[in-house]
Amino acid sequence: MTTADFAGRRAIVTGAAGGIGAALAAELISRGAAVVLADLSPSVTDTASALNADAADGRNVAAGLDSGATPDSRAHAWVGDVSSVADIDDLIAFADEAIDGVDMYFANAGIIGPGDLGDSDADWDTIIDVNLRAHIRAAQVLIPRWQEAGDGYFVATASAAGLLTQIGSAAYSVTKHASVGFAEWLALTYRDDGIRASVICPMGVDTDLLRAAGTSGTAQRAVTDAGQVLSPGDVATIALDAVQAGEFLILPHPEVLDMYRMKGSDYDRWLAGMSRYQARLNEQNRANEETTHAGND
Numbered sequence: 001m002t003t004a005d006f007a008g009r010r011a012i013v014t015g016a017a018g019g020i021g022a023a024l025a026a027e028l029i030s031r032g033a034a035v036v037l038a039d040l041s042p043s044v045t046d047t048a049s050a051l052n053a054d055a056a057d058g059r060n061v062a063a064g065l066d067s068g069a070t071p072d073s074r075a076h077a078w079v080g081d082v083s084s085v086a087d088i089d090d091l092i093a094f095a096d097e098a099i100d101g102v103d104m105y106f107a108n109a110g111i112i113g114p115g116d117l118g119d120s121d122a123d124w125d126t127i128i129d130v131n132l133r134a135h136i137r138a139a140q141v142l143i144p145r146w147q148e149a150g151d152g153y154f155v156a157t158a159s160a161a162g163l164l165t166q167i168g169s170a171a172y173s174v175t176k177h178a179s180v181g182f183a184e185w186l187a188l189t190y191r192d193d194g195i196r197a198s199v200i201c202p203m204g205v206d207t208d209l210l211r212a213a214g215t216s217g218t219a220q221r222a223v224t225d226a227g228q229v230l231s232p233g234d235v236a237t238i239a240l241d242a243v244q245a246g247e248f249l250i251l252p253h254p255e256v257l258d259m260y261r262m263k264g265s266d267y268d269r270w271l272a273g274m275s276r277y278q279a280r281l282n283e284q285n286r287a288n289e290e291t292t293h294a295g296n297d
């Protein structure tokens with residue numbers, strides 16, 4: 001697949017119960033793809049049903065059909081753990097059955113993980129499994145199939161934290177860097193086999209994950225202060241336009257490119273600037289906490 005034409009394509013989107021994954025699935029369906037929405041959360045079933053209802057409405061209007069007609073549904077829900085080898089096998093077998101194969105895999109499921117250094121190996125194992133190994137394990141199943149077909153597209157949702165850093169979370173920073181590195185390696189290694197890869201690297205997006213980062217005030221503030229918080233729908237549109245054009249690095253916040261260039265051109269200056277930024281955020285957090293405590297006295 002050099003440039004992706006989505007009509008008739010068969011895609012899996014992981015982490016699709018809500019947030020960016022649900023928006024990617026909706027946008028894929030609106031562009032004519034059949035999609036398996038995968039998530040740990042059983043609510044992914046409701047997400048898929050809602051997408052089918054929306055798609056049916058759209059087609060009925062377009063075709064002048066009475067509402068109540070039942071065109072083929074194009075969203076299918078699968079519930080499981082996309083970081084587990086056994087579940088990935090099950091997910092891909094499910095897609096083979098439900099949508100007759102997999103041309104595109106959106107490795108989007110992710111977690112914010114522990115703040116700061118993390119307290120235990122278990123903390124790190126979980127986030128490495130979800131944010132990185134899930135991608136490797138899916139690719140190990142799909143790449144040989146795609147080599148045989150001469151076609152396939154792997155899209156990872158990493159983060160701007162995978163190019164820059166995530167203040168307040170070592171595990172998120174490290175796993176997102178690794179996710180960018182893995183996608184980059186896929187993109188250059190299998191290009192001649194007709195396989196493409198892209199990586200989506202947003203800053204703030206208005207989802208549950210960003211809200212969950214609120215448990216570590218500095219991490220959340222670092223994201224929301226750094227730039228505009230985009231809607232998942234905006235990110236999905238930008239991402240699929242870029243995939244359509246076959247672009248590797250997808251930056252929904254274009255200013256990330258300037259920050260990345262600045263980091264690459266003078267690493268020490270960038271580190272010093274980030275360290276000052278972190279000190280400022282810590283100071284603001286302390287001031288906020290003092291105000292809150294004073295208000296409670």
Ligand SMILES: NC(=O)c1ccc[n+]([C@@H]2O[C@H](COP(=O)([O-])OP(=O)(O)OC[C@H]3O[C@@H](n4cnc5c(N)ncnc54)[C@H](O)[C@@H]3O)[C@@H](O)[C@H]2O)c1
Nearest residue numbers: 015017019020039040081082108109110159204205207209
């Ligand atoms: N929201 C942001 O500001 C932001 C910014 C940059 C990157 N991202 C990345 O975008 C991706 C999507 O996150 P989101 O912001 O939409 O958050 P979200 O919490 O709405 O979505 C993540 C989904 O992944 C699912 N999930 C987690 N672990 C899973 C597993 N093992 N198996 C199956 N499903 C699993 C969750 O149930 C959830 O539905 C993540 O990789 C995240 O790191 C988010």
